[in-house]
Amino acid sequence: MKKNLFEDIKISKPFKPFDAIIYLLIIVFxxxxxxxxxxxxxPTSNAGFKVLLxxxxxxxxxxxxxxxxVLETVNYKTENSKGGITITLYIDANSSEYNVLSVNYEERxxxxxxxxxxxxxxxxxxxxxxxxxxxxxxxxxxxTVLPINGGYVSPxxxx
Amino acid sequence: MKNIYKxxxxxxxxxxxxxxxxxxxxxxxxxxIPGVRLGISNIFxxxxxxxxxxxYAFITLIIKTVLGSVFSGNFSALMYSLPSGILALTxxxxxxxxxxxxxxxSISTIGAVxxxxxQNVIFCLATGLYGYLAFMPYLSIISFFTGLFVGITIYYIxxxxxxxxxxxxxxx
Numbered sequence: 001m002k003k004n005l006f007e008d009i010k011i012s013k014p015f016k017p018f019d020a021i022i023y024l025l026i027i028v029f030x031x032x033x034x035x036x037x038x039x040x041x042x043p044t045s046n047a048g049f050k051v052l053l054x055x056x057x058x059x060x061x062x063x064x065x066x067x068x069x070v071l072e073t074v075n076y077k078t079e080n081s082k083g084g085i086t087i088t089l090y091i092d093a094n095s096s097e098y099n100v101l102s103v104n105y106e107e108r109x110x111x112x113x114x115x116x117x118x119x120x121x122x123x124x125x126x127x128x129x130x131x132x133x134x135x136x137x138x139x140x141x142x143x144t145v146l147p148i149n150g151g152y153v154s155p156x157x158x159x
Numbered sequence: 160m161k162n163i164y165k166x167x168x169x170x171x172x173x174x175x176x177x178x179x180x181x182x183x184x185x186x187x188x189x190x191x192i193p194g195v196r197l198g199i200s201n202i203f204x205x206x207x208x209x210x211x212x213x214x215y216a217f218i219t220l221i222i223k224t225v226l227g228s229v230f231s232g233n234f235s236a237l238m239y240s241l242p243s244g245i246l247a248l249t250x251x252x253x254x255x256x257x258x259x260x261x262x263x264x265s266i267s268t269i270g271a272v273x274x275x276x277x278q279n280v281i282f283c284l285a286t287g288l289y290g291y292l293a294f295m296p297y298l299s300i301i302s303f304f305t306g307l308f309v310g311i312t313i314y315y316i317x318x319x320x321x322x323x324x325x326x327x328x329x330x331x
Contacts, residue, residue: 009258015265022266140235
């Protein structure tokens with residue numbers, strides 16, 4: 001089979017008639033997922049956000065009164081930045097592991113802008129949370145940022 | 160040298176190439192959504208599937224995923240990239256039996272889509288954040304195009320490779 005497969009790829013074109021079935025399946029699947037996740041979604045309130053460390057809530061922030069509540073004894077520092085504040089959270093006792101959250105008051109959004117979790121810093125590439133359906137996660141640090149009123153899409157219950 | 164030794168050597172070379180490309184593309188920022196990569200390492204895994212056989216393709220995949228996670232320092236990625244990679248390669252190795260009806264481009268595309276969707280599902284199950292399932296439409300679109308790119312690259316690599324190259328690796 002191997003020699004025939006190799007020869008077949010060499011002599012044939014990159015697209016064959018039956019490929020249309022595969023591509024059609026993928027397109028139908030994409031259309032279904034768009035319908036399921038966006039048509040069935042509802043608008044949101046975006047009152048604020050909360051931060052969980054290993055599943056335990058350690059911080060909440062409300063956009064309306066700019067109120068920051070740190071619910072447990074964690075090391076952190078805040079700095080005023082343009083249009084909002086920057087919160088540096090130290091997630092361990094030695095204050096060696098950190099995540100930096102940037103809060104924007106005007107856009108009512110929060111984003112992780114820096115961390116020393118890994119080389120790739122995947123958490124910094126998550127889009128900012130600006131409604132009740134976003135979330136940001138830093139797996140190596142077990143840190144999650146969620147909207148204060150939710151953090152998951154529930155199309156059946158309507159949000 | 161016996162053909163089996165040549166096959167092992169080629170498997171090692173393809174594994175090293177897959178590993179290097181996996182690490183290098185991990186250094187670039189992700190494409191639009193966190194965790195999405197171009198998938199260049201899949202070129203070498205599929206080449207192992209075409210030139211060698213299923214066993215060597217799976218070995219190449221496992222080496223690339225495990226060592227790639229070790230070298231990039233992101234062990235948590237192993238949890239969702241290894242099962243999804245194995246599932247995608249299983250589907251590709253089944254579909255490649257129908258090589259007379261399906262082109263390698265479509266096989267690579269569907270493998271890429273299955274890979275990224277499975278990673279998304281496992282990520283949501285592991286973290287409990289089912290909101291990330293909302294990325295599924297965008298992931299499907301991006302992986303459709305990355306799969307097309309990988310498939311077309313493999314097609315042209317095989318077009319260029321002479322048939323005498325394969326003689327060394329056919330099972331005797």
